[in-house]
Amino acid sequence: MNIIVCVKQVPDTNEVKIDPVKGTLIREGVPSIINPDDRNALEEALRIKDKLEDVKVTVLSMGPPQADIALIEAIAMGADKAILLTDRAFAGSDTWATSTALEAGVKYIGDYDIIFCGRQAIDGDTAQVGPQLAERLGIPQITYVEALEIEGRKVIANRSLEDGYFIIECKMPVLLTAIKELNEPRYPSIKGIYEAFKEDKIEILSAKDVNADVDNIGLDGSPTNVFRSFTPSTKSGNLEMFEGTSKQKSRELIIRLKEEKII
């Protein structure tokens, strides 16, 4: 079975700075990590690999050259190989352009049975790239996957909703987007880190290498533009501290919540 996991390297902080002119993120000086939901996606792929025979996990990312560290980390966690799409032509891509690039990457890889994506990235929070990629590839998708079973050539997924979940059965090939409830991601092993740096398992490819549709990638190929970025002012609520024993405080809290018609 061939599994592709799409991962994004994101800044590791809530205090991201935004370029006031371009309206895009300033990445310099901010530590980068594998996007948390993508880590769950990768973990699920690796669990399938641990359980079944002949499973190959390929990690796919689009990003600047230094995003290779996220792929090295993915290899150290247990992925078989990784592809980094890196090219100035990809810079400034919105979700449309990103899914265009990833589609080209997936087609370059060729055979696949499952594509995993994280639900959304913590920097953009759009949750669009996974679904768009499935649409472009013309394959079914199950988003917000919180539990997964593999049965032969089909997947059975719990798709999480606010008030419950769907159980969805689907034939492969299929694209799944992972949420953090899906699993507890492993750490890369220390041995794995050394091996990942030594072994040449990362393929660096340009837009041309993967035949990406040049009209639909990068800033120019992005139909959406960030018009303005700003930090919303935080609403300061009323703070009230309760005194007394835990029992008294709990009672007071319940009374207040009822008064406010919260419960």
Add this chain to the structure above:
Amino acid sequence: MDFKLTREQELIRNVMRDFTENEVEPIAAEIDKTGRFPRENIEKMAKYNMLGIPFPVEYGGAGGDEISYAIAIEELSKGCATTGVIVSAHTSLACWPIYKYGTEKQKQKYLIPLAKGEKIGAFGLTEPNAGTDAAGQQTTAILDRDNYILNGTKIFITNGKEADVYIIFAMTDKLKGNKGISAFIVEKDFSGFSIGKIEDKMGIRGSATAELIFRDCIVPKENLLGEEGQGFKIAMSTLDGGRIGIAAQALGIAEGALNETIKYMKERQQFGRPIAKFQGLQWMVADMYTEIEAAKLLVYRAAYNKTNGLPYNKEAAMAKLFAANTAMSVTTKCVQLHGGYGYIKDYPVERMMRDAKITEIYEGTSQVQQMVISSNLLR
């Protein structure tokens, strides 16, 4: 000259930091309180090759270097100094002498499961009457046909209660003094070996520090480590490396305490503003950070020398002397900056200050480090 970590080392730091924040730090207060050995985290660390970082893959290690190892101990100790010393004693004091002095057969039998973390190691040198004067060993080992018979007592042994494999030093020839000491690999199940008192300590309370008792303990001849009479040399060279681990532990404690204190200083309001706004306290922070960075350079330098086959006896001693001093002075100031809250167990700096003290004592007191450094200069 290059002060940059390699990309491997950077990634290892990130992983160790995540691991510490998610797995180690959350139980630090509890194991301090109960004195429980954090077995569940030992198992997790084994899974990620964190218990054999500087050893080759063929011997069960991670194939790493001493700087990565020091970074790992540093990061673990930021969250929990107990965990830091468990790994340091296991790696530097138990695995390393087997790697360095063991026969191929001993490496296959003992180093591989130790470096994989399937087994835990400990090191028994200190005795009630042989602390800094390690040559005053009273434990004896007498060869009787195919076995050595060990008699004596070891005290203050880190991982003592929980280990599976012990490096034990004993006199094989009392007349020869230092040159009469030999090293042995002892398994916990060997007949005549038992665990005595479990110490109730000021700090690093989860590290299972115990007394080891040998009463006609039978150790097969093939478990002699190195040659007869080589024990003192094995012990001293092992401690040289161990000191890098302890220096890294001390560094981590200081960093952990400063991180907590910076967070606290931004939150704590007095006179209508955060205490971080007071210049007198800002100066304390600046001094602490400077000390920590100086300690860090000494620790990494010693680890660099060890990785690159350069002498590190003096460097390890300087790193430990300075980092331990830094840990004590920084944690004391961090408690001060927390005021009354620093003196109660709700804030981790209280534990960190207690944990810091031992770094000035074990694996050679600060005074021993000064002896080592000056003996390098004045010979």
